[in-house]
Amino acid sequence: MFESVRKNYDFLNVYHHGKSYANKYLVMYIVDNQMSINRFGITVSKKVGNSVIRHRVTRLIRESIRLNEDKFAIGYDIVIVARNTAKGKKYQDIESAVLHLGRIHKIVKR
Helix, strand or coil: CCEECCCHHHHHHHHHHCEEEECCCEEEEEEECCCCCCEEEEECCCCCCCHHHHHHHHHHHHHHHHHHHHHECCCEEEEEEECHHHCCCCHHHHHHHHHHHHHHCCCECC
């Protein structure tokens, strides 16, 4: 299982000092963490939907990270924010969005 960004100050550090790219469903913030691991944070706001919908989107993002974790370069704090359009999407859509953003950031190995 991957390591998580848990503390508010870690999230704020990624938001303020990180670089961000977005696509149709997600926004990915990334900052170097000077560690030998990646830490992932997932955010889904109330604008996306009720708690059932938000938790489903969170689970889809977490699963796509888990299955593709070995493709990511090491040493980053990565925060993924779900957009409203991610609501009701299939796993394949979310997975391709995560990998697309990773390729844009140049942290996903081919």
